[in-house]
Amino acid sequence: MEKELKIPDATIERVALYLRPLENLLKEGAQVVSSEQLADLCNVNPAQVRKDLSFFGEFGVRGVGYEVSDLLREIKKILASDRVWRLGIFGLDDMGMALVQHKDFLKRGYRFVAAFDYDPEKIGKCLPTGLVIQPVSMIRELTRELRIEIGVITTSPSEAQKTADLIFQAGIMAVLNFSPIHLRKPECCLVQNVDFTLNLDHMAYQLKKHGQ
Amino acid sequence: MEKELKIPDATIERVALYLRPLENLLKEGAQVVSSEQLADLCNVNPAQVRKDLSFFGEFGVRGVGYEVSDLLREIKKILASDRVWRLGIFGLDDMGMALVQHKDFLKRGYRFVAAFDYDPEKIGKCLPTGLVIQPVSMIRELTRELRIEIGVITTSPSEAQKTADLIFQAGIMAVLNFSPIHLRKPECCLVQNVDFTLNLDHMAYQLKKHGQ
DNA sequence: GCCTGTGAATCCATTCACAGCT
């Protein structure tokens, strides 16, 4: 019974979380997993797991649990991570370089197909992955040619907004933003921000609170 | 009227978010900011800003707004980011190297004071920041000596859990985990996970949903 | 007996709307 009605954001986020332990279970040869096992592995509540999954259909068998490979396939279909998404990166300082070469992206279905920078020194250089760094001015042509779907911004903060503007103008609808500024964007486009220092701030707060 | 009762997690996260635009406002010379302005800069609701801040006291002036430098100081005090926190990093592959050199950390009060790796090839090498890579076996001594307060894990996934165990044993109470696995931890300790691919999964889902 | 699927109950977070101060 597929229900296409109002799936909570929080559910989407958790469902993505379930993917990783499920892959491990599959590798370990587990056939079946219960909501309780999966919940433990992600530390969430078992009822939460069941409710999350029930938004998308009835994948389990009562009295038994969920078939691991089934569930994995279904979740990937739900999240559209049953295919490879094509990324372009903007800004190849240390962080950008580390990301482009990071193997987890490809493992999870995200492939860098283009790399851009403003610095004439960097343009034309070949990355270990084989990508050649392109000038940002080439964004329109290359977005079309290479079918870039998501932009990753690792430029300096001062260049981040103008880079985002160019990305959206080029027809790319989604941006993963590593610069610590709030990007303006068209209504229809998506931005996700990554800021590790927010995580640190949160821990610092708790460390202080608990540590007397 | 300080209230020390039950501050929501979501509030802490947003208050950390307010810090960045406030610093910009200060730099731009703004004296005063209203909840509406601040809300726009972080895109949240103005009432949310006021309620968040009211958990910690009454920082504003009715009919006027919040004094920027005051508010900044207060928030930093609340978050314990009015001082430098000392980090140790574990695993100096590309990502680890990029993080250690990333200037945003120090700008926000987080300073890498030690770097550890398992690889004998890497141990003894000097980073551009001046840090020398230490063997993980030195963790106990160096944690005490350098007063490491937070561990950052960028090892391979297969080494992540054992590294976390060593970190907690050494008396470090908080870990920022970049490896895509769920770490077991003692009750009293804190872990925050960073996984960019979760952000990408979320956007992939929405791109697919909207793009027909 | 066991574990899923789900309405109902609970809990938490956000927003509204206005009293209160400057």
Added chain:
DNA sequence: AGCTGTGAATGGATTCACAGGC
């Protein structure tokens, strides 16, 4: 008049608890 501080109202998300099927 203007903007904060906050109780009350709303809206979501989580958890409970049990009916339903293997």
